Amino acid sequence: MKMCIACGMPMTAIADYPLCDISKNYCKHCAHADGSMHTFDERLAILADFMVNKQGIDSEIAKQTAYILLKKLPAWKRKI
Structure with a gap:
């Protein structure tokens, strides 16, 4: 089971991925309508x-x- 690198949500179904694209390592809640990942400021x-x-x-x-929680996640460790 994959975990979203941006929020930590478990991604257990294809519908959990942005645009049902299982190659993404972030969930649909961390994505824009076009499938691109939110920025740190947007997630925060x-x-x-x-x-x-x-x-x-x-x-x-x-x-x-929120800042403390997010900075522990893989997507944001390098960016903060």
């Missing part, structure tokens, strides 16, 4: 927004937490 904003809206976390704490 999306994850922080999720934490605020779905988990009720303060926005500044959500941004800090």
Whole structure:
């Protein structure tokens, strides 16, 4: 089973991949409509927004937490 390099999501079905392209190493949630991967800043904003809206976390704490979580993932280790 592959894990998304950008968010850590397990990718267990073809539908989990962007445009159902199993050669990608990131999931459909980390991709633009054209199948290209989100940037770090886009992923950071999306994850922080999720934490605020779905988990009720303060926005500044959500941004800090999202940053800490993302920097541990393969896609972002070199970029930070």
